[in-house]
Amino acid sequence: MNAADISAVAHHLFETHGAKAIAEAAHKAVTFEAAGDREQSKSWRQIEAVLREMRGPKES
DSSP states (O other), rough: OHHHHHHHHHHHHHHHHHHHHHHHHHHHHHHHHHOOOOOHHHHHHHHHHHHHHHHHHHOO
């Protein structure tokens, strides 16, 4: 996936899953990794990173 696709998927995932989007992306990454699909796993880790950036810093 290119950067534009990753961003689009992250935004769509956030719109549909809200706060659970990060966990969903992480779960998909682990699932693909377990299946031996490193490319898809890498893409989902990148999506997870974009979602974390979208969330912003934690409040203290």
